[in-house]
Amino acid sequence: MSLIAARDIHVSYGGALVLDGVDVEVEPGEIVTLVGPNGSGKSTLVKVLLGVVRPDRGTVTRVPGLRLGYVPQKLHIDASLPMTVTRFLSLPTRHAPAEVAAVAARSGIEGLEQRQMTALSGGQFQRVLLARALLTDPQLLVLDEPTQGLDQPGEASFYELLEQVRRETGMGVFMVSHDLHVVMSASDRVVCLNHHVCCSGTPTVVQSAPEYRALFGHGTHGALALYQHDHDHEHDHDHSHGHGGDHAG
Numbered sequence: 001m002s003l004i005a006a007r008d009i010h011v012s013y014g015g016a017l018v019l020d021g022v023d024v025e026v027e028p029g030e031i032v033t034l035v036g037p038n039g040s041g042k043s044t045l046v047k048v049l050l051g052v053v054r055p056d057r058g059t060v061t062r063v064p065g066l067r068l069g070y071v072p073q074k075l076h077i078d079a080s081l082p083m084t085v086t087r088f089l090s091l092p093t094r095h096a097p098a099e100v101a102a103v104a105a106r107s108g109i110e111g112l113e114q115r116q117m118t119a120l121s122g123g124q125f126q127r128v129l130l131a132r133a134l135l136t137d138p139q140l141l142v143l144d145e146p147t148q149g150l151d152q153p154g155e156a157s158f159y160e161l162l163e164q165v166r167r168e169t170g171m172g173v174f175m176v177s178h179d180l181h182v183v184m185s186a187s188d189r190v191v192c193l194n195h196h197v198c199c200s201g202t203p204t205v206v207q208s209a210p211e212y213r214a215l216f217g218h219g220t221h222g223a224l225a226l227y228q229h230d231h232d233h234e235h236d237h238d239h240s241h242g243h244g245g246d247h248a249g
């Protein structure tokens, strides 16, 4: 059974149809990435999955008692508000110190516990947001453009961390991203949205789909060849993807 399955989702704002019959689902242990142009309805679909926006038509089915973690695009913390990483991680629910330490290690934020949130770099901040979401031991993690504002190595390292956590925990991941070539490397399945699902499938299938190319052109082709891999197959000897390696840096 899918962790979550949305069927025939329709959402309109003021008469404008933003989501038009969208189907999407996430299986346990699967990384699904949603790509699409600006304004194509990606964040709206995330909100529908989170239960924040109620669709005009369609259904969202979750496995009973689904534990869902959410990493927002951005979170503004007022510079005049003192807030350490430890304190932030205890909101809204306090967790046992050992649990927090384990999640901090898993998220690559060890040693930052007493830092002020406002003193973190963009990449560190995103890892803290990830850590906070992981504290609920989610079966499904939802991320809306989690690497916005990070440089390319920061993005790559965040996605590698995400894949590592997925491997360790077996959680399913649904994320929105604009970072096409990195996304393609870190996804089992890509869903291309432009109000409706234009195409979906493995990165290889999607990147060669005419609908995808019409939206994104051919610019990512080389990068795809470099990054893309398939979890069902052995990796080429010269195509190490860092499995088992330490990419927390």
Ligand SMILES: Nc1ncnc2c1ncn2[C@@H]1O[C@H](COP(=O)(O)OP(=O)(O)OP(=O)(O)O)[C@@H](O)[C@H]1O
Pocket: 013, 014, 018, 036, 037, 038, 039, 040, 041, 042, 043, 044, 045
């Ligand atoms: N609460 C709202 N009220 C009215 N219009 C909205 C609302 N939320 C989103 N929209 C409109 O719906 C469309 C889709 O927005 P959405 O944020 O889902 O797109 P997106 O694909 O996430 O865009 P981006 O890539 O720019 O973040 C946009 O035209 C947006 O202006």
